[in-house]
Amino acid sequence: MSIFRDLRRKIHQKTLDLPLSYYSEQRKGDIMSRMTSDVQEVEWSILNSLEMIFREPFAVILSISVLVVMNPQLTLFAMILLPVSGFIIGQLGKSLKRSSSKVQDMMGMILSSIEETLGGLRIIKAFNAEEHIAEKFDNLNQNHTKLTLKMARKADSASPLSEFLGTTVMVTLAFYGGRLVLQGDSSFTGAEFFGYIIVFARLLSPVKAFSTAYAIVLKGAASSDRIEQVLSVKNLIVDPINPKKIDRFSKSIVYKNVHFSYEQQTVLNGIDFTIEKGKTIALVGESGGGKSTLADLLPRFYDLETGEILIDDINIKDLTLNNLRSLMGIVTQESILFNESIFNNITLGTKNATKEQVIEAAKIANAHDFIMQMENGYETTIGDRGSKLSGGQRQRISIARAVLKNPSILILDEATSALDTESEKLVQDALFKLMQNRTSIVIAHRLSTIQHADEILVIQKGKIVERGTHSELIKLPGVYKKLSDLQSFSK
Numbered sequence: 001m002s003i004f005r006d007l008r009r010k011i012h013q014k015t016l017d018l019p020l021s022y023y024s025e026q027r028k029g030d031i032m033s034r035m036t037s038d039v040q041e042v043e044w045s046i047l048n049s050l051e052m053i054f055r056e057p058f059a060v061i062l063s064i065s066v067l068v069v070m071n072p073q074l075t076l077f078a079m080i081l082l083p084v085s086g087f088i089i090g091q092l093g094k095s096l097k098r099s100s101s102k103v104q105d106m107m108g109m110i111l112s113s114i115e116e117t118l119g120g121l122r123i124i125k126a127f128n129a130e131e132h133i134a135e136k137f138d139n140l141n142q143n144h145t146k147l148t149l150k151m152a153r154k155a156d157s158a159s160p161l162s163e164f165l166g167t168t169v170m171v172t173l174a175f176y177g178g179r180l181v182l183q184g185d186s187s188f189t190g191a192e193f194f195g196y197i198i199v200f201a202r203l204l205s206p207v208k209a210f211s212t213a214y215a216i217v218l219k220g221a222a223s224s225d226r227i228e229q230v231l232s233v234k235n236l237i238v239d240p241i242n243p244k245k246i247d248r249f250s251k252s253i254v255y256k257n258v259h260f261s262y263e264q265q266t267v268l269n270g271i272d273f274t275i276e277k278g279k280t281i282a283l284v285g286e287s288g289g290g291k292s293t294l295a296d297l298l299p300r301f302y303d304l305e306t307g308e309i310l311i312d313d314i315n316i317k318d319l320t321l322n323n324l325r326s327l328m329g330i331v332t333q334e335s336i337l338f339n340e341s342i343f344n345n346i347t348l349g350t351k352n353a354t355k356e357q358v359i360e361a362a363k364i365a366n367a368h369d370f371i372m373q374m375e376n377g378y379e380t381t382i383g384d385r386g387s388k389l390s391g392g393q394r395q396r397i398s399i400a401r402a403v404l405k406n407p408s409i410l411i412l413d414e415a416t417s418a419l420d421t422e423s424e425k426l427v428q429d430a431l432f433k434l435m436q437n438r439t440s441i442v443i444a445h446r447l448s449t450i451q452h453a454d455e456i457l458v459i460q461k462g463k464i465v466e467r468g469t470h471s472e473l474i475k476l477p478g479v480y481k482k483l484s485d486l487q488s489f490s491k
């Protein structure tokens with residue numbers, strides 16, 4: 001049914017919209033289970049209740065009218081009994097809803113665990129951790145089964161419970177009605193009473209069915225709550241209401257007194273620098289110092305707390321995300337590839353690229369040769385996350401992707417770290433060529449790759465501790481000098 005297709009679509013859309021920070025908190029499997037099994041649960045409960053809504057009310061209304069005509073007093077009495085039963089069924093429904101919510105949460109954990117297992121197979125095997133992982137999964141699985149059984153018992157009890165309540169109502173009614181008859185009230189004879197009971201008995205069955213359906217609906221409501229939770233997450237990284245626009249990057253990028261922290265931990269503590277158009281700035285420094293974070297702030301993967309980042313004097317928060325990100329090409333620390341053809345991986349996000357342009361980009365990234373050696377050339381699919389490729393090959397495809405996008409601003413976060421010295425040299429040459437007419441932020445551990453940067457910033461614990469060109473920094477007896485000495489020693 002199309003509403004469920006739309007619902008799944010809406011959740012998926014939301015997962016695309018939500019900022020990266022959301023996913024550091026949430027398990028992916030949980031979102032997957034909301035997108036699949038929760039939607040299914042809602043689907044099932046709606047189908048069930050729809051049937052009920054269309055089938056029963058007519059019979060119910062007709063029966064009640066007959067009863068009212070036959071004996072209003074007795075009917076009033078019966079109508080008081082019904083809400084009491086309804087309340088009891090309602091309590092059961094609520095408890096069922098809680099259980100169902102727990103079952104669905106558990107399903108989310110199971111999917112997360114599967115996702116992690118699949119993603120980490122190589123390491124699990126290498127560290128003989130199969131048993132540990134299996135045990136973790138068994139626990140979750142066992143819990144899920146337990147909760148499901150508990151829920152099923154509750155759901156199953158809805159039917160006998162309503163049966164019991166129905167009978168109780170019936171008996172009470174017979175008792176009360178019988179007394180009316182025996183009192184010799186001439187308006188209500190024994191025969192009439194008998195007829196009344198028969199009609200009333202017919203009324204019970206749709207009411208019972210309704211109460212069972214109600215329980216099912218509440219169970220579905222648990223899932224719909226879970227779906228709503230995802231859909232209602234507020235995304236703080238959004239487009240401004242009156243966006244400005246940059247068609248061509250023409251002047252500079254300025255970081256002004258930038259502070260940032262993930263939750264509690266301060267990662268950037270007062271960063272100031274300017275990159276003029278066409279220049280290259282390099283970030284070096286110890287691992288965990290905040291280099292990647294610094295670069296992530298520019299495309300607004302995260303929003304800074306205080307300070308501002310300006311592109312051509314416009315605060316990046318005044319641009320639409322689409323505009324902002326269209327200005328830049330990013331090659332990250334890990335190559336993010338999709339299980340599609342090499343061609344599609346390179347053209348990701350670039351519309352209407354011709355085969356020639358793709359080949360050109362691949363050549364610049366030094367990837368063309370190895371691509372041509374593959375079975376189907378550019379049409380070869382590369383496995384999950386590019387698992388059929390070597391680390392260096394993956395990185396070169398990521399670079400080709402950035403080259404094809406032809407952005408004015410380039411962010412390279414350890415873009416050549418997975419390459420051997422030989423291919424690094426080749427790719428580095430390519431990157432140099434690429435960087436010439438562009439403005440780049442380059443992060444690298446190997447200082448040889450950044451020697452030619454216009455300015456090098458040494459980042460330590462979220463602060464710039466040294467800055468200057470390679471030849472300037474090498475003369476200072478500081479962090480850079482030490483790094484440089486260590487690296488020339490290890491060569």
Ligand SMILES: Nc1ncnc2c1ncn2[C@@H]1O[C@H](COP(=O)(O)OP(=O)(O)OP(=O)(O)O)[C@@H](O)[C@H]1O
Nearest residue numbers: 024262263267285286287288289290291292293294
């Ligand atoms: N998503 C996140 N949530 C919470 N903390 C994070 C997150 N990403 C990074 N951090 C923390 O922020 C700090 C800076 O990380 P960052 O990735 O910017 O370092 P880096 O300088 O790029 O290091 P490396 O050279 O190893 O890549 C680290 O201490 C890390 O623990």
Ligand SMILES: [Mg+2]
Nearest residue numbers: 291292293333
């Ligand atoms: Mg990093």
